[in-house]
Amino acid sequence: xxxxxxxxxxxxxxxxxxxxxxxxxxxxxxxxxxxxxxxxxxxxxxxxxxxxxxxxxxxxxxxxxxxxxxxxxxxxxxxxxxxxxxxxxxxxxxxxxxxxxxxxxxxxxxxxxxxxxxxxxxxxxxxxxxxxxxxxxxxxxxx
Numbered sequence: 001x002x003x004x005x006x007x008x009x010x011x012x013x014x015x016x017x018x019x020x021x022x023x024x025x026x027x028x029x030x031x032x033x034x035x036x037x038x039x040x041x042x043x044x045x046x047x048x049x050x051x052x053x054x055x056x057x058x059x060x061x062x063x064x065x066x067x068x069x070x071x072x073x074x075x076x077x078x079x080x081x082x083x084x085x086x087x088x089x090x091x092x093x094x095x096x097x098x099x100x101x102x103x104x105x106x107x108x109x110x111x112x113x114x115x116x117x118x119x120x121x122x123x124x125x126x127x128x129x130x131x132x133x134x135x136x137x138x139x140x141x142x143x
Contacts, residue, residue: 007081032078
């Protein structure tokens with residue numbers, strides 16, 4: 001089973017960092033920062049820290065596991081995390097240099113239900129979970 005980790009990254013301005021994907025022939029969509037757990041990662045949290053460094057050249061403080069989505073062949077773990085600094089220009093992930101992968105744009109959006117509804121956040125199941133947690137006030141109250 002392939003395991004993936006994702007970081008719901010909260011900024012000092014209480015906004016959310018998302019990656020907007022623009023690919024030929026597909027409507028734009030947004031994803032949470034993260035990726036595959038590698039065999040060299042000591043834990044899911046270590047994998048998540050590595051992915052944050054690779055994708056946005058930042059250091060995340062992982063707060064807790066927020067949600068897990070599991071299918072027959074994949075498990076995705078979504079963690080709530082805080083981030084103070086990042087530099088998208090210094091990203092190093094291998095996906096950024098691969099031909100045909102389209103564009104990756106880092107966007108900071110307000111952490112509101114309205115803002116989440118305005119983006120096509122994937123996977124949809126997690127978009128719903130995140131929106132509900134935001135509306136219940138469970139995301140910004142975690143410090």
